Amino acid sequence: MAIEEWQLDDFEIGKFIGEGKFGKVYLAREKQSGYVVALKVFFKKKLENLDHPNVLRLFAWFHDETRVFLVLEYAAQGEHYKLLKNLLRFSEKRLATYVASLAKALAYCHKKHVIHRDIKPDNLLLDYEHAHWLTHTSGPTENSRLWMGCAATSACKKTNYVWHHRLLAPEMVQNKAHDQIVDNWTLGVLCYEFLYGVPPFEAEDKYDTFRRILKVDVVFPSSPFVSPEAKDLISKLLVKDSSKRLSLQKILEHPWIVQNADPSGCGF
Template sequence: MYIVALKVIFKEQIEKYRLHHQLRREMEIQTSLRHPNALRLYSWFHDDERIYMILEYAHRGELYRELRKTGHRTEKQAATYIASLAQALAYCHEKDVIHRDIKPENLLLDHEGRLKIAGFGWSVQSKSKRHTMCGTLDYLAPEMVENKAHDYVVDNWTLGILCYEFLYGVPPFEAESQTDTFRRTVKVDLSFPSTPQVFAEAKNLISRLLVKDSSKRLFLQKIMKLPWIIKNADPMDKCSKLDL
């Protein structure tokens, strides 16, 4: 027996919000990806009212749910997730795919605790710079906030945001209002709380990803060679239920 997931989309909603092009692009991109940390889209079909996407089944669901339940991760858990994400995003970037909406709600866990990138609705396949502001407030790179052209390194920025959130339980630039979040993002108003205690190597990784000048952000391929990743990440790419 082979278990899959069905994502159901109502055609009425696609018509109402004019999502035809975006949905087609999402399906084309996700169908083309073959990486252990990218959720597979196997196929799709439709009837008069709905479109059905046949997806790989991620038994444990959204990482967001587990983060909200238990707060921050241990350094071993965080390093394992960051290593998985770095490898998957590097693969996507090699295929000229920019995800543009990496966040805990779009990260799923399979039955072994292996992380899977999902939520390709804002993804684009392009070699050129893009201009559409898209994504989620706390995870937007400065160039998006300032309505400047952007490329694949917006995903590198988001990886830094997630590393911070995994270790401290909240995104680094979270604020009372959208305006304040934007202001802190553009200034890269980054600080590290005294608790929980986090090793300097992890803080260094975050600081090298959360750089306003996008050309100076740490390359994803270099992340796997960092001592913090080598020392803490599970080589089997898994976080068991007991770890959480």
């Protein structure tokens, strides 16, 4: 099937396959080649309806013969990844502020039936006011549940796989059906890494990392110092049974967040 600039008239539309939060899926056949495909129809208004202070806005999109362009809100301070490389680890006040902002953004996304699934330092951005930003890189799901085929394997094949495989929740490592609570697990992993400067489950071999994730093999070293309250939050997020992980609302009510997060969003 040749790749070209198609239009709806190029396809014979067949039966309805399914429907998600943002659009519908149909069986279709490309007229010239006869190739059978799944045609997913997204509604522009629904794709652009994520409007939250801590979520980067999608203003518009356009394309030319070879490329697709997204017009996004600009976060001038750049990625958390670069900031972490410079600072090595975050103070508890800074991190609590970031976590509170991220929890609010995720709660909003989950309410919209959007699971992020790709929370990592280079998808977390800062603007001039040091407010926390979340890029919405993952798609919508119906009823907030999904099946991510070959989750562990496909994630590790990405260029930046080092960030991915150590962030996967146990249910994703096991390639099980999962819901939005995978994002809560990732928050726990990031809290640990941002406070200690190293990830909680990293091993020399990625499959050893997977084994540590499945065992929830978390070790809190004595140095650098991390408060008992911060460790408590991490321990309540890194729980294998997703139904027992701390909810986003409970994260915001956790004593460590309440005591350390800066309401202004600065965290310094």
